[in-house]
Amino acid sequence: MQDASKHYINGQRVASIDGREMAVENPSTEEKIATITLGGVADADAAVAAAKAAFPAWAATDPLGRIAALERLMEVYKSRAEDMAQAISVEMGAPIALARTAQVGAGAGHLKNTIRAAKAFAFERPLGENAPSDMILYEPVGVCALITPWNWPMNQVMLKVAPALAAGCTVVLKPSELSPLSAILLAEMIDEAGFSPGVFNLVNGDGTGVGAHLTAHPDVDMVSFTGSTPAGVAISKAAADTVKRVSLELGGKGANIIFADADEKAVTRGVRHCFNNSGQSCNAPTRMLVERAIYDQSVETARKVAEKTEVGPAETESRQIGPVVSETQWGKIQYLIKCGFDEHATLVAGGLGRPDGLNRGHFVRPTVFADVTSNMTIWKEEIFGPVLVMTPFDTEEEAIALANDTPYGLTNYVQTADKTRARRVARGLRSGMVEMNGKFGGAGSPFGGMKQSGNGREGGVWGLEEFLEVKAVSDWE
Known part of the structure; x- marks a missing residue:
């Protein structure tokens, strides 16, 4: 793995502009295993600017081209599965057997199901027989801030990153500062898969710093968050001023x-x-x-x-x-x-x-x-x-x-x-x-809740639709 202290912005590993160091701990031993940099406002702004600049070209890419990029990512992900298992196990304490199977497998499964859903999805479709000249277009929401937790790192990251990219959105990922190594490794994989600069960006940080800034950022069109219910409430309030879309997957008591x-x-x-x-x-x-x-x-x-x-x-x-x-x-x-x-x-x-x-x-x-x-x-x-x-x-x-x-x-x-x-x-x-x-x-079943467990759905076609806007156009034919 490359230097964990750097962010991934506009296709490059870059040093933090205004961040501060934080040790990553192995919860089995309580020993330091890496040092990351918790980014600041300038780091978040740079990542959003890169995503905004990359959005027009990526959104205009044919869906099959976006799917092909995700298929390349799948091949890289599979080739580095053991690296990913080791990263997840050491950063958040998943037993290595569980990390190799369920933890890594969840990321692969969601990527595979997103590709399947995107291939079958009609991004342009007629309204119906009652209006034969009207067309319904499904277009990407825009720049998306993806904020993910530590407990199932690749499960939650891939549930957001894969459908957002398939939809034509550009993204800024802020993984949990407690489990950042797996996300840094994913950034390496995305780079190896050949995604255009700025389409995917990663800024490490905490919720009150980078997370809060992204949530309220005027150039962020959507926030997709998985985490605690109190944090979800705070995100909804912060996002309200810019009327951005907010998708929440929160707590449970099954x-x-x-x-x-x-x-x-x-x-x-x-x-x-x-x-x-x-x-x-x-x-x-x-x-x-x-x-x-x-x-x-x-x-x-x-x-x-x-x-x-x-x-x-x-x-x-x-x-x-x-x-x-x-x-x-x-x-x-x-x-x-x-x-x-x-x-x-x-x-x-x-x-x-x-x-x-x-x-x-x-x-x-x-x-x-x-x-x-x-x-x-x-x-x-x-x-x-x-x-x-x-x-x-x-x-x-x-x-x-x-x-x-x-x-x-x-x-x-x-x-x-x-x-x-x-x-x-x-x-x-x-x-x-x-x-x-x-x-x-x-596979591809929708994941999400009611009441204070959130308001979004992830996985399969439902996860794809979370990152799409619906546009109605008359007199198409």
Whole structure:
């Protein structure tokens, strides 16, 4: 990897104009692994200016030409998959096996699905038989600021970069300062793939600096943000003065509804899904709602799964969960676990402190609380760590009400052998996605939520449309 302290602007690795240094830490060891430069206003302005200058030519490029550039990027990405896995693992603590498969694979999958969607998309189409001379044109929004988090670096980066470029937009990416190395590596790949200067730009920085400046910048036409709900609220307010488009993918507090007729692996699967990526997923099933007839045995199953869950350094070649990303995140999780104690939830497994034998690194004990009620803090707040909360229910209606008892609405889960009931419950859940019986959404499925989980959709054709304006033209023929 090239010098991590530089930004990528107008096709060049450039030193910061007004930035300051920041150390990147390995969360498994708490050791410094790189130094980046948190950019300032001048750096952000230079990146926006480059994107603005490159926009007319890139927007005018035939869609097939843009797709061809993304296909070249796909080949480079695949050739450097191991480099990407190592970068993600060391910067944010994903176990290397998970980094090689799910983390790197998510980026490749979204790039592939964007290419597929763009090839099938009619960027120019007639209005309809009622108006044969009217044409509908789908045109790029313009200069887009893409602000991404640390928990699934290439998943979120590629969900934004690929469709924005396919649509004909030019972009300024501000990755999380906690996981910048994977984004810097992607910039190298984009350069190798031969994209025109200024089409893709990367400025490292924090949310209050570069992020806030990009959000309010008059030459930025759209902000696509993934992160916390409070940050999303702040972005929406800052963007309002320039009436730019804002697409938000925010927090979640997913409910996993397990009926008594669910398959025997439903509880085990749900606990593991909650703990995956050390619980650092906005769509994690963190609230397990269990029909009372099987509640006690489900709590016991959850205890066994949690106690068998290995925790260890990210570089270990094993099926463990790694650390959480930072000392700040570790402290927040410890606070919320303590809230569970203080509010008299029943501790089933785990608890405060690091797992035995791990005295260094941001490791969290896989934790399960039972008998959690809706007035408890751990029911309400997104913990973003390997912490599962459980509660019983008696009726289908109660389960739906409990699941919807949250300001979030990203992903909910249903486990039942009764397909009619599953469909009925899915319709009653106020969330952008519902996964049933352990089946993930298909390739190109839209990702996004309702309520305070955001207002955008990413992935497939829906992700492409986020970056397109609709223009109606009469008398075309």
